Structures are given as C-alpha cells and as structure tokens.
Amino acid sequence: MHISDALISPAVGAAFWGVSLAAAAYAVKKVDLQTNSEKLPLAGVMGAFTFAAQMINFTIPGTGASGHLGGGLLLAILLGPHLGYLTMMSLLLIQALFFGDGGLIAYGANVFNMGILTCYVIYPLVYKVLKNRMGKLAIVFSAVAGLGLGAFAVAVETSLSGVVALPFTLFAGVMVPIHLVIGLVEGGITLAVVNYLRRFIPEKLAQMETDAETAFAPRKAMVSIGGLAAAIAGGLAYYASANPDGLEWSVLKVAKTIPEKAIHPAGEAIQNVMSIFSDYQMAGMENARISVGLAGLIGSVLTLLLVMLVVKSAERLKQR
Amino acid sequence: MIFKGILNRFRRVHPGIRLILMVIWLIAVVQTKPEHLHYLIFWMFLQLPHMSVEPKKWGRQMLMAEPFLLFVGLSYLFVYRAPATYYHLTLPEGIWAFIALLVRGNLAVMGITAFVNAISMEGLADGMRWLKVPETFVLIMMQTYRYIGLMVQKVHQMTTAYRLRSGGKTGVHLDAWGSFPGQLLLLSLKQAEATHEAMMLRGYNPAASYVGISKVQISDLTDAIVWLLLFAAVPFVL
Known part of the structure; x- marks a missing residue:
C-alpha cells in the first residue's frame, strides 16, 4: 500500500x-x-x-x-x-x-x-x-x-x-x-x-x-466533504484538460478511432433522452468552462441526493 | 584524513538544511530519464559525505520498496516493446524503463537513509521545528517513535513468558493470536500511562515547547551551497 x-x-x-x-x-x-x-x-x-x-x-x-x-x-x-x-x-x-x-x-x-x-x-x-x-x-x-x-x-x-x-x-x-x-x-x-x-x-x-x-459528527463531515467535492467539481473542473481521458486515449491508441455509434441502439436512445449534461456541458450555455463547472456542481449535488436516498431506503427496508 | 574531515563536516549540517537537501535529491532522482542514468552514479558519490549507514541496513530498507516497484515495473516489459537505444545499447523500451524505475526507486530510499541516519530523533525534531512543523505533530511523532521501542520490549517479555509456559512448543499458538495483541496493547498502555503520570507530576507540560530549535550557522549554509553547486553541475559537466 x-x-x-x-x-x-x-x-x-x-x-x-x-x-x-x-x-x-x-x-x-x-x-x-x-x-x-x-x-x-x-x-x-x-x-x-x-x-x-x-x-x-x-x-x-x-x-x-x-x-x-x-x-x-x-x-x-x-x-x-x-x-x-x-x-x-x-x-x-x-x-x-x-x-x-x-x-x-x-x-x-x-x-x-x-x-x-x-x-x-x-x-x-x-x-x-x-x-x-x-x-x-x-x-x-x-x-x-x-x-x-x-x-x-x-x-x-x-x-x-x-x-x-x-x-x-x-x-x-x-x-x-x-x-x-x-x-x-x-x-x-x-x-x-x-x-x-x-x-x-x-x-x-x-x-x-x-x-x-x-x-467529528457525520453531519459536519458530510458538509465538509460535500464542500470539498463541490469545490473540485465546480472550481477545479474549470481548469480540466480538454484531452481525452485515459480510457479514451487507450482506445484511440489501439483502435485509432473512438466509435461514434453505440453497440446497443436502444441503450443509446435512452442515454440521449436521459443525459441532460451530455459531455459534462449545460445546454444553451456558451462559455464551455463555466458550463463544465456548473454541470459538475449539479452532478455533485445529485450524487449526494442519490446516496442519501439509497441510505434512507435501506433504513426503511430494514425497519420493515 | 581530509576525506574524514569532509565527512564529519557534512554530517554536522543543521538537520533542517539536511531535510531540504534530501527533498532536492529526491526530486532530481525520481525525474531522471533512462538516457540520464549516468548522472545518478555521480550523484551517488555526492551522497558519500552524508553516509553513516552500513550497507546491510540499506539492503533491508531497500527491500521494503521492492515489491511495489517490481509490480509496476514488470508491466513495462509487456507494454513498451519498441526498441530504444541508450548508451549504444539497443533494448526494448520496457527494459530500459524497468531498469530506470528500479534504479530511481532504490536510490530514493538510499537518499533518505543517507540524509536521515546521521540525524538523531531529537535532531530530526529540531529540524522539523526549524521548518515550522507544529509542536503537536512533532510531539506525537516522538511519542510514537519512543513507544515502538517499548512495544518491542513488551513483545520480547510476552513471547518469553509464553515460551516458558508452552511446554517446549515454538511460536504463538493460533488460539492466542487474538489475546496476544490485546494483552500487548494493555501492557504497553499501562506502562505508557504510568510514565506519563510520573512526567506530569514532575511538571511536564505537553503544550509547552520542549523541543529546542537550534540556529542555522553560516557554515551550515556554505556546506549546503557547495553540495548543491556540485549536485547541479553534474548534468552540465557530463
């Protein structure tokens, strides 16, 4: 380690x-x-x-x-x-x-x-x-x-x-x-x-x-870590590299191209409807960097809400 | 005689300055590329004045770094297969990268050992305080270091007691694996608390600074500058 x-x-x-x-x-x-x-x-x-x-x-x-x-x-x-x-x-x-x-x-x-x-x-x-x-x-x-x-x-x-x-x-x-x-x-x-x-x-x-x-109360920890996550997603994402990520880079090296079409058309159709922040961008926002930052911030909040929802649901299931 | 004088002079350099020199050494070593591996031979000679460690101890310390270095380095052999020529020798790039990683990794460990082993724990605390490391952290570090010795002593006592009661069996039986560390912890804690209480009764105050901060002498700075100039000259001369 x-x-x-x-x-x-x-x-x-x-x-x-x-x-x-x-x-x-x-x-x-x-x-x-x-x-x-x-x-x-x-x-x-x-x-x-x-x-x-x-x-x-x-x-x-x-x-x-x-x-x-x-x-x-x-x-x-x-x-x-x-x-x-x-x-x-x-x-x-x-x-x-x-x-x-x-x-x-x-x-x-x-x-x-x-x-x-x-x-x-x-x-x-x-x-x-x-x-x-x-x-x-x-x-x-x-x-x-x-x-x-x-x-x-x-x-x-x-x-x-x-x-x-x-x-x-x-x-x-x-x-x-x-x-x-x-x-x-x-x-x-x-x-x-x-x-x-x-x-x-x-x-x-x-x-x-x-x-x-x-x-160190869990609530306080959650607020601190949440703040840090928001700062990274909303702030540091502003300076994120525009180069392809490691996986895309590896695919490019091996296949020389990134496939445009998904293997499963049905999956692609669902993703097109669902992905409101495609490629971490906010629709209708001209400044790409601010758009990435805002999308990151919203994404962090959504992740936090989803985790809380899962924990609450697990608690309710256990009570039954 | 002159060489011994130089050695002693460098070993007396202020601990804080030694820590800074060590970081510079480490950054330079880990960034060395395969085509510049020969720099490291000359840089190793510059380590000599700082050394006061027997090779056996180095060997043991380097062993700690090997597993992860080998785990990462071996993958180079399979991934980077294009031929590369350094020092008039053509080998797959992966082999060069692997050699460079092993040399860098081991020299990084050697550098830390060479710089730090001439400093006592108190000297290190002094250097850290000079570098403005908070007193609380330095105190906890010193306590941890001291109790490592205490714990080793307790382990020895407990294993001896265990051996005497075990009727000629060797090692600690599986049944005792749970209680052995628990008892070790309790015994060490008891002794540590007794020592701490005695210290408090004698007027020890953990919040008051008791780690001294020695001043940096002009000779410390001149020695460090000479070493740095020689160190920085290597890539230009070669």
Missing part, C-alpha cells in the same frame, strides 16, 4: 502534500494537548501498535500476493479522527525516514490513502453511520471500504503520475480486489482488538469512543 518515491511524479506528490498538510493544520487546531494530555501516551502506544501491525505482511491465499494492515480505522475509533490522523501521519513519516517504507515525495499521497480516507471519510461517513445499524460488523465493513478506497486512490495517484504502463481500469482492477481481501483481515483484527479492550477496560474504552465520536 505504501507508494515509494519512484512511483509518483513530483507534481502529483506536491498536490497530495498540499491536501495532507491542510488536513493536518485542521487536525492540529482541533487537538488540544493541554486539556487532553492523557491521550498522548495512548496516541504513542497506538501509533507504535499500528506501526508494528503494518510491518507484518500476510499472504493472501490463492492470489500470490501479500498485504498488511492499514490501521487508520483503529486509530480513528480509539483516538478520534483528528488525533488518529496525526498519529497516522507521524508513523508514516517514521516509516519513510527511518525504515525506507514509502517515500518523502509520496508521503502526502500515502497520508491521504491511509490517513485522510480512513479518519476523515470512512470513520465519520461509513463507520459512524453503520455502527448503530450493523453493530460489530460495521468495523469489518468499514475496514474493507477503507482499504478498497485507499487501493483505488493508489491506482489513481500512480496513473496520474504516468508511471503505470497498464490501463487504469486494469491496474485498479488488480489493486482493489486484493485490498478488499486484506480489508477483511484488517476488519477482523480491528474488531478483535476493540472487543478485547471492550472486555478488559470497558469504562476507559467507552470514554475513548465517546470522545472520538463527538470529535
């Missing part, structure tokens, strides 16, 4: 450094060591524990591959997302500087994959939402989702850097399934550790979990 320096371009590395530092600045602001000094030894021990867990590679049967734990979810559950994120950042730095695992240019990307995605995306939006509905299984499900998302991010980062020769879909298709299996093991171990602590230090663990949960 750790990306080394040779696998990432300085430009992509710098972008992820920026994202990780912004999140770190926010986390540092939120962590008050003056009033919560008793959490410092816990953070140190948990950091060391996660460090040790990441060193142990286990074989994934039938794949010929091996994997190791991420540990971000465990840190977020026990320390809260802010302190958990800072602990993950610090242990990844120790690994990069003293143990040659990961790299310094790739540090931002590694922090993003194993820290931000687990502490600020999976923990508030998946674990906390599922915890009351699925009980203990929420930990396993969240670990699988976290590692899968991290592996997907690795594929995106290395592909953006231009170091991967394979098509993105093929590379991601290899990376993600293996990490879903590793996620199952990680989920099992995280569950075992949390259960053990729940059994032997129940009051302390309950306090830790309560502190962690009040640190």
